[in-house]
Amino acid sequence: MAVEARLYNGTRDVLPEELLPRNALLKSLVATFESFGFAPLETPAMEYLDILLGKYGTDGEKLIYKLAYKGGEVLALRYDLTVPLSRMVAMNPELPLPFKRYQVQPVWRADRPQPAQGRFREFIQCDVDTVGTASLAADAENVAVVAAGIRALGLERFEVRINHRRLLRGMVEAAGLARSDEANVLRAVDKLDKIGREGVQKELSELGIAGDAQARLLACMDVSGGPEEMLRRAEEDLGSSEDARIAIRELRELLDFTAALGVDAERLAIDFHLTRGLDYYTGPIYEVRLLELENFGSLGGGGRYDDLMSIYGGTAVPATGVSIGLSRVLSALLKLGRLQPRSTPSQALVFRMADTPMVEVLKLCSELRTAGVPCEPFYEAERLKKQFQLAERKGIPCAVLLGSDEIAQGTATLKHLKSGVQETVARADLARRISELNRA
Amino acid sequence: MAVEARLYNGTRDVLPEELLPRNALLKSLVATFESFGFAPLETPAMEYLDILLGKYGTDGEKLIYKLAYKGGEVLALRYDLTVPLSRMVAMNPELPLPFKRYQVQPVWRADRPQPAQGRFREFIQCDVDTVGTASLAADAENVAVVAAGIRALGLERFEVRINHRRLLRGMVEAAGLARSDEANVLRAVDKLDKIGREGVQKELSELGIAGDAQARLLACMDVSGGPEEMLRRAEEDLGSSEDARIAIRELRELLDFTAALGVDAERLAIDFHLTRGLDYYTGPIYEVRLLELENFGSLGGGGRYDDLMSIYGGTAVPATGVSIGLSRVLSALLKLGRLQPRSTPSQALVFRMADTPMVEVLKLCSELRTAGVPCEPFYEAERLKKQFQLAERKGIPCAVLLGSDEIAQGTATLKHLKSGVQETVARADLARRISELNRA
Incomplete structure (x- = not known):
């Protein structure tokens, strides 16, 4: 019907x-x-x-x-x-x-x-x-x-x-x-x-x-x-x-x-x-x-x-x-160009890497949210390209990549999409750094 | 009709x-x-x-x-x-x-x-x-x-x-x-x-x-x-x-x-x-x-x-x-008693005294608003009792009385209705004092 x-x-x-x-x-x-x-x-x-x-x-x-x-x-x-x-x-x-x-x-x-x-x-x-x-x-x-x-x-x-x-x-x-x-x-x-x-x-x-x-x-x-x-x-x-x-x-x-x-x-x-x-x-x-x-x-x-x-x-x-x-x-x-249209409140998309369990992705999301950064996880196991495409299409300014190395080292890879800036950031600094990049 | x-x-x-x-x-x-x-x-x-x-x-x-x-x-x-x-x-x-x-x-x-x-x-x-x-x-x-x-x-x-x-x-x-x-x-x-x-x-x-x-x-x-x-x-x-x-x-x-x-x-x-x-x-x-x-x-x-x-x-x-x-x-x-019902956002009612021109009342309202205190004036020329009644009925916590003496001295009389506290306050301190009383 x-x-x-x-x-x-x-x-x-x-x-x-x-x-x-x-x-x-x-x-x-x-x-x-x-x-x-x-x-x-x-x-x-x-x-x-x-x-x-x-x-x-x-x-x-x-x-x-x-x-x-x-x-x-x-x-x-x-x-x-x-x-x-x-x-x-x-x-x-x-x-x-x-x-x-x-x-x-x-x-x-x-x-x-x-x-x-x-x-x-x-x-x-x-x-x-x-x-x-x-x-x-x-x-x-x-x-x-x-x-x-x-x-x-x-x-x-x-x-x-x-x-x-x-x-x-x-x-x-x-x-x-x-x-x-x-x-x-x-x-x-x-x-x-x-x-x-x-x-x-x-x-x-x-x-x-x-x-x-x-x-x-x-x-x-x-x-x-x-x-x-x-x-x-x-x-x-x-x-x-x-x-x-x-x-x-x-x-x-x-x-x-x-x-x-x-x-x-x-x-x-x-x-x-x-x-x-x-x-x-x-x-x-x-x-x-x-x-x-x-x-x-x-x-x-x-x-x-x-x-x-x-x-x-x-x-x-x-x-x-x-x-x-x-x-x-x-x-x-x-x-007058005084409004920035955004299609999502998310400031970061936390990627799902092939070798990273979803629980680790969700833990990082929870950390960022607690630190005041609205964010969302990528839900499916997909190629990185697809994940970057979603961030672009949704207008999410930052991508956070979390692989097994990063998990072991307590870091994450942060990429600011518009500027192309990519850096390895300690997890404790991640929220602050995302906010900085998004304000810039 | x-x-x-x-x-x-x-x-x-x-x-x-x-x-x-x-x-x-x-x-x-x-x-x-x-x-x-x-x-x-x-x-x-x-x-x-x-x-x-x-x-x-x-x-x-x-x-x-x-x-x-x-x-x-x-x-x-x-x-x-x-x-x-x-x-x-x-x-x-x-x-x-x-x-x-x-x-x-x-x-x-x-x-x-x-x-x-x-x-x-x-x-x-x-x-x-x-x-x-x-x-x-x-x-x-x-x-x-x-x-x-x-x-x-x-x-x-x-x-x-x-x-x-x-x-x-x-x-x-x-x-x-x-x-x-x-x-x-x-x-x-x-x-x-x-x-x-x-x-x-x-x-x-x-x-x-x-x-x-x-x-x-x-x-x-x-x-x-x-x-x-x-x-x-x-x-x-x-x-x-x-x-x-x-x-x-x-x-x-x-x-x-x-x-x-x-x-x-x-x-x-x-x-x-x-x-x-x-x-x-x-x-x-x-x-x-x-x-x-x-x-x-x-x-x-x-x-x-x-x-x-x-x-x-x-x-x-x-x-x-x-x-x-x-x-x-x-x-x-x-x-559970965890909500304070309020019927107005006003934290102060600025009274209209018999000898005070309305422009003075409005100026004070404007000062308080600029200092972050939501407030409203009493609009009519009425007895004080009526003005206090309105504050009570609307649940406005503070009354501000502004007579010609206060205007001359740059002060106002502030009365906190629930506690009965009444004091003369310099205009520059009025907003801060109202916020203090209302938080207490």
Whole structure:
């Protein structure tokens, strides 16, 4: 009963070459999250469909994987980590607030996948949220944690672009547009990077927005300069809008707080075009752009969403969160040549020589492991050439050859494959020498 | 459009109290796996149903969550990590063998959940497998990695019980039973711990096994003593069975290899009753029992399965693997009082005093984080009592109070909540002092 081995289109196996560096990145990200007091949370993959749709509405339904279940209610796979967080907070009224959590788990989207662009139907989402405080210090901590996290991952030249949903509202108002157009208008503006200015204007026209209103809106947004300069300009343009006044005050406070948290001012910029597609944002929003690679796009982003929790809880709970695009970061580091793909943690392959009993090979493996050198034995009795080939193919940097002479003399022959260095080393020094060669 | 927040029966949120210690355990497990040269692998949650059923057959179908999909083929959630591994190896013929991998991912079972016993419909599986070698050294490495892993997790008194599928076959043969009864008979014997000797005899009778055959079978199994003594006894009882002779030779070799790998002989025992329910094992099998707690059951186990891969690949690929029950280990450590549940990584809560600007609070947080002390600020302007309550409820061990006097003097007031110790500390010494108090 042979079954053809195959994978569902848009899903993939993640092999050691990718996971070894990815897990190292995650370890350092998690340490950064925890240094800010964020605690880990995991939620189930399966949620009731109506809970997922509570946020995304029936529009979202086609993007959600439903389960075939012979029961009353329909289950589905989570689509993001924000809905499960909201549901969890609503279900745990005794949870001490503010609740600061990070969550690193897969999500599933029944999207058209684009494997060449790294877009899959299952991917790891990496979120940090603070639930239960309206303080802008929490937003500032999100900006600081994402900046610290991305630096910890080895990226130096990036920029956190900041805007405020209520400032955008003020601009929509100042352009003379109806509140009911706001969501659609911002969704069009959000595509500026992708479809360009003309593309946005075309979309706005299709929404029935008149040319002069479009011009007024884009004039409010087309402001550049240092943060204070831009905020003063917004005060002049939008001072009559209460939303805008509140937004400007909050952005100033946010900048003070991020400075207090040690975020380099050069890593921050205000960007009045930034809208962050999702409708649920209510306050400051931000997005991280990589400057080291051109047109690389976003490494992550987030914002404040004070109303979302009320869908599940009845009462509104203020919240603010940020998501780091782990696979984007990984792909940036790869493009920049800052990741060494390895397909195994083994630093040495202990060969099996014809005259050496397997127990001797295993004893040496055990010695090396105890001394902190990950290693593996060659299992079969094979020609040396085959054993060297395996080391090459697996990317194991060192070969350790142990013949009967070496056993008698308490030594081993160590060969560093890349440099070709070969030497006889006393067993007591072997682990240290392997580490040295592999560091070089 | 309020939606009632609720969870699917048999699933759960895993909160920081459990995840903080669990992730620390995982980190140490993963380091042990990697020291043996095992590399990480992740596979998608969704697999084609026929691939999952290739192993479990239609019996398994009711335990598998199927997805509602409007396409030709039916998708389902993985039920274990062995089938995805087999599928992945079959799809990647260029993979250098042996492939040593560990995999820590959730699996889903449409079982009747028993939350009180810690059995959920979604749980993390933690597997280590070596694919592509028939060498018993790989089996020995599995025994060694599981023993080293469990010791690294802080459990000392445990026993790896070892048996061999072909020895069991020899016993079935020696009892005069038909080969076609083997699977059912072993499934009945497997329940010995749960239903006792009489229960097993009852099940065997229901299978139509005569009383004298039952007695012969159980007589072969009811042997105790040191490994060599037991193997000699099996040679006497079963020497005429080729399967038994091979099994005995392999078990001797396995014991030699585990000794070479530094596994304490006291941690190993042969157990002729051990059958490991699953039909797909073909060679050595083993199971880890905790001795520190009575009737605690298994912490994990595994064995060799040389035929499984052929379902997907056409050609058989020898394989051997072991699974560690992470949640079992966690629950054992909790029962033994060796885990400190913490609900936050924060070691200090920096209070917000009435006369202190938030920027000062955030600056101090930033200083502490840079000095390696995870911490968080109190976000709101609240009475001190409320701030102390939050520290208590979150289990944050230290409170740092920063008033205008302290700011002027470059100090802070540090209070260790459990001991009640309160002192004025220079800011430069604060991180060190917090670490000291929290270690004490």
